[in-house]
Amino acid sequence: MPRSTRRRPALAHPATEEIDLYDVLHALADPTRMTIVRVLRTEPERACGTFPVDVAPSTLSHHFKVLRESGVITQREEANRRFSALRTVDLERRFPGLLDTVLAALARNEAADTA
Amino acid sequence: MPRSTRRRPALAHPATEEIDLYDVLHALADPTRMTIVRVLRTEPERACGTFPVDVAPSTLSHHFKVLRESGVITQREEANRRFSALRTVDLERRFPGLLDTVLAALARNEAADTA
């Protein structure tokens, strides 16, 4: 019998209808977390430690928790890795167009920074 | 000679190109400020003290400052009143669709709260 499969406490994820706008806006109002979201936009999922952010592992863990509890990402455990994925479908159903618009705005924001 | 007209220090407003996405998201990630924005969406401008928010005057002043310095609203002085207006045109030019999308999301958010 495989001893893995559901041992650690289940990860908390809000249901789609429970995703709160203020939580989402707050989650996105941070450069480190926004970087995570931007990367996740281009890939279906990715392990936590592989993101191009320059913070301590414990800090990164904190940001993933904020993103997960706000409903922006899902996290799935596999072995000793934790994979994250954007909840694009859920977010689109809950707040249509929000993610796309914010990411487009992010591109504008960064274009201006380097101009 | 009218003794009014530009006596107090000019109010700080970021230029359109200087509006920062993180500042905007942070400004919108607060229910009191979001209420102000929602009301301002339906009227060209409005005096500070006339908003349906239940906080102390000093707190309200603080929120207006956050909204103004983030580039979400403009403030104009007239006599001893201060009128606020949404920077809809500037915001649309800087981050197309952002304000509309967030306000639509707000409607969804509140609809769910009361459901």
Next chain:
DNA sequence: ACGCCTTTTCGATAGTTGTCGAACATCGCA
């Protein structure tokens, strides 16, 4: 069984934020 890798949790800390009350500034008006 042991060590390594990945990630979380804990404790601490410095900085930010929302809130208030009191005091101050400005203007219009009597």
Next chain:
DNA sequence: TGCGATGTTCGACAACTATCGAAAAGGCGT
């Protein structure tokens, strides 16, 4: 000139946040 109305500024304060390092938990490979 003084009063009242409108807002702001100034402390102060409690709550929250981003950050870190150290320690621990869980899984894999040798």
